[in-house]
Amino acid sequence: MKKKITxxxxxxxxxxxxxxxxxxxxxxxxxxxxxxxxxRGFERFIQGHPYWEAPVLVQRLCGICPVSHxxxxxxxxxxxxxxxxxxxxxxxxxxxxxxxxxxIFQSHALHFFYLASPDLLFGMDAPAAKRNVLAVAIENKxxxxxxxxxxxxxxxxxxAIAGKRIHGVAAxxxxxxxxxxxxxxxxxxxxxxxxxxQTMITWTQEVLTLLRGYHEKDRNLFDTFARxxxxxxxxxxxxxxxxxxxxxxxxxxxxxxxTLPDVPTDDYQQYFSEAVERWSYMKFPYLKAVGRERGWNRxxxxxxxxxxxxxxxxxxxxxxxxxxxxxxxxxxxxxxYSHWARLIEMLHCAEMxxxxxxxxxxxxxxLVREGTPRLEGIxxxxxxxxxxxxxxxxxxxxxxxxxxxxxxxxxxxxxxNRAVRWVADQVIxxxxxxxxxMLNQVEVAIRAYDPCLxxxxxxxxxxxxxxxxxxxxxxxxxxxxxNGY
Amino acid sequence: xxxxxxxxxxxxSGRADDGLxxxxxxxxxxxxxxxxxxxxxxxxxxxxxxxxxxxxxVIVDASVTVYDQGYSWSRCQPRRTDAFTTxxxxxxxxxxxxxxxxxxxxxxxxxxxxxxxxxxxxxxxPTAERNLAKARAFFxxxxxxxxxxxxxxxxxx
Numbered sequence: 022m023k024k025k026i027t028x029x030x031x032x033x034x035x036x037x038x039x040x041x042x043x044x045x046x047x048x049x050x051x052x053x054x055x056x057x058x059x060x061r062g063f064e065r066f067i068q069g070h071p072y073w074e075a076p077v078l079v080q081r082l083c084g085i086c087p088v089s090h091x092x093x094x095x096x097x098x099x100x101x102x103x104x105x106x107x108x109x110x111x112x113x114x115x116x117x118x119x120x121x122x123x124x125i126f127q128s129h130a131l132h133f134f135y136l137a138s139p140d141l142l143f144g145m146d147a148p149a150a151k152r153n154v155l156a157v158a159i160e161n162k163x164x165x166x167x168x169x170x171x172x173x174x175x176x177x178x179x180x181a182i183a184g185k186r187i188h189g190v191a192a193x194x195x196x197x198x199x200x201x202x203x204x205x206x207x208x209x210x211x212x213x214x215x216x217x218x219q220t221m222i223t224w225t226q227e228v229l230t231l232l233r234g235y236h237e238k239d240r241n242l243f244d245t246f247a248r249x250x251x252x253x254x255x256x257x258x259x260x261x262x263x264x265x266x267x268x269x270x271x272x273x274x275x276x277x278x279x280t281l282p283d284v285p286t287d288d289y290q291q292y293f294s295e296a297v298e299r300w301s302y303m304k305f306p307y308l309k310a311v312g313r314e315r316g317w318n319r320x321x322x323x324x325x326x327x328x329x330x331x332x333x334x335x336x337x338x339x340x341x342x343x344x345x346x347x348x349x350x351x352x353x354x355x356x357x358y359s360h361w362a363r364l365i366e367m368l369h370c371a372e373m374x375x376x377x378x379x380x381x382x383x384x385x386x387x388l389v390r391e392g393t394p395r396l397e398g399i400x401x402x403x404x405x406x407x408x409x410x411x412x413x414x415x416x417x418x419x420x421x422x423x424x425x426x427x428x429x430x431x432x433x434x435x436x437x438n439r440a441v442r443w444v445a446d447q448v449i450x451x452x453x454x455x456x457x458x459m460l461n462q463v464e465v466a467i468r469a470y471d472p473c474l475x476x477x478x479x480x481x482x483x484x485x486x487x488x489x490x491x492x493x494x495x496x497x498x499x500x501x502x503x504n505g506y
Numbered sequence: 507x508x509x510x511x512x513x514x515x516x517x518x519s520g521r522a523d524d525g526l527x528x529x530x531x532x533x534x535x536x537x538x539x540x541x542x543x544x545x546x547x548x549x550x551x552x553x554x555x556x557x558x559x560x561x562x563x564v565i566v567d568a569s570v571t572v573y574d575q576g577y578s579w580s581r582c583q584p585r586r587t588d589a590f591t592t593x594x595x596x597x598x599x600x601x602x603x604x605x606x607x608x609x610x611x612x613x614x615x616x617x618x619x620x621x622x623x624x625x626x627x628x629x630x631x632p633t634a635e636r637n638l639a640k641a642r643a644f645f646x647x648x649x650x651x652x653x654x655x656x657x658x659x660x661x662x663x
Binding site: 135155158173 | 547551552554555586588599603606607608
């Protein structure tokens with residue numbers, strides 16, 4: 022008789038998901054699924070609302086990356102009031118970038134220190150009681166203190182611009198609500214109240230060195246774990262450099278051949294389609310020209326490093342070159358390298374923040390521009406987890422009639438499912454027993470993509486957990502339960 | 507010199523009575539320089555850093571427990587707790603982390619106010635409003651009492 026292993030919920034990710042692994046009578050893996058079981062429906066219930074509410078409402082779909090949704094929606098809403106990105110005032114554009122870099126910096130810090138580091142520091146097979154940030158804090162105090170302050174730095178940038186660390190309001194149609202004050206700038210530069218931006222750069226470099234050490238010590242693991250060919254998608258500027266706020270979309274296949282040649286973001290519909298599966302609420306985007314089977318792409322830090330020609334800040338560019346020199350591949354398809362790529366992006370963001378903090382134009386009060394209203398707006402940015410699309414249509418009264426969101430994690434849906442399958446085949450298949458370490462390896466593979474499955478703060482109560490191992494006669498032979506399941 | 511004190515309201519005003527912690531803390535916001543006020547959806551690791559910078563912290567949260575007097579007041583001792591998630595930490599764990607990471611153990615109290623309605627809406631239920639008023643009265647008396655005692659001690663010196 023066949024067996025089914027269930028991991029529910031997947032831990033140390035944003036939101037709630039479930040993994041099922043189906044075994045045949047001999048314990049060999051037949052199929053695997055990464056299910057996203059929550060349904061939010063923002064695309065539907067934003068309909069009928071006035072367009073200017075979108076940047077405020079849609080950010081509520083996440084408690085970790087609300088700024089990304091706020092800014093993607095703002096870019097789309099700018100177009101509804103006739104303002105394309107190039108027409109935004111320089112001050113507004115720079116304030117949005119500062120907000121964006123602060124968001125990515127804090128989100129990446131959260132992922133590395135709070136979610137991913139227990140696996141790296143203690144190993145994938147460490148006892149469950151140790152695989153959490155509390156253990157990191159207790160056993161690696163200096164790292165924990167830095168992680169807390171690095172996340173705080175990004176959050177304080179958000180707070181300064183948007184008024185709140187979570188769900189603040191910064192962007193308005195055609196611009197920004199407020200400017201940046203000299204006092205706010207001094208807060209991030211003088212190091213009196215919080216460690217300054219130069220310290221953030223130094224600490225990020227230290228963490229990069231730490232992580233590289235793990236790669237050097239266990240190269241085979243990092244190179245081979247959940248490695249599989251895939252496309253990679255990300256935004257680049259006019260020169261092909263890494264671009265996180267506004268640019269063109271580029272995709273490559275697993276060996277570096279261009280599959281999407283730097284196209285304008287407004288044209289995304291010409292190139293992308295989305296498939297659905299009956300076992301998940303999350304869709305499967307793919308490039309139409311390549312097809313459903315091979316046209317899916319990874320997004321996020323690893324994909325962005327793979328698609329860009331260079332990083333336009335010196336320290337991060339050095340790290341990018343070191344990254345590819347170490348891996349020895351022009352395109353990196355190894356899942357665990359995502360962590361390294363994420364830290365390089367943190368360094369890039371810190372460098373960008375430093376530049377902006379010294380930019381006098383940030384203090385300008387020229388914040389809002391007006392144009393000729395339109396009925397359709399598209400905003401695409403590179404969120405911490407990857408390419409994020411917001412697309413709105415409105416009627417003549419400015420009420421939203423259609424909304425299409427392609428959230429970053431959606432692009433990684435296929436990749437995460439392939440990663441789960443890789444672990445199931447390599448680690449669980451035909452083993453006969455089920456250990457915590459085996460199950461954690463499934464989660465490690467998913468976790469590397471930093472999925473934001475939905476906003477965890479919307480869940481009710483304590484999440485129950487049950488993992489069962491069934492024998493060929495359909496009997497449960499091993500079981501773990503938590504939280505009253 | 508004013509004591510460094512923090513009122514830390516926990517909750518979510520979009521979930522009816524879960525907004526009790528915020529409602530309580532916000533009522534004191536700007537009213538006195540003795541208390542700083544912060545609001546959170548839930549306690550997280552970084553709040554260990556926050557509380558480590560204060561001498562006294564009062565964490566105010568809604569509670570599903572029905573207390574006879576409408577609220578509960580208790581001292582929070584540092585203690586490591588292992589829960590399913592570290593996305594939200596127990597107050598005792600945050601105090602424990604402040605001790606571990608920053609060698610600081612502020613005097614921390616938890617004021618838990620009973621609520622009955624946790625649906626997706628803004629505004630407190632009548633029961634929660636009554637309990638909030640009782641908790642405010644209790645805290646006001648306690649705070650005034652503490653302040654008077656300090657004044658007396660100060661004048662004796």
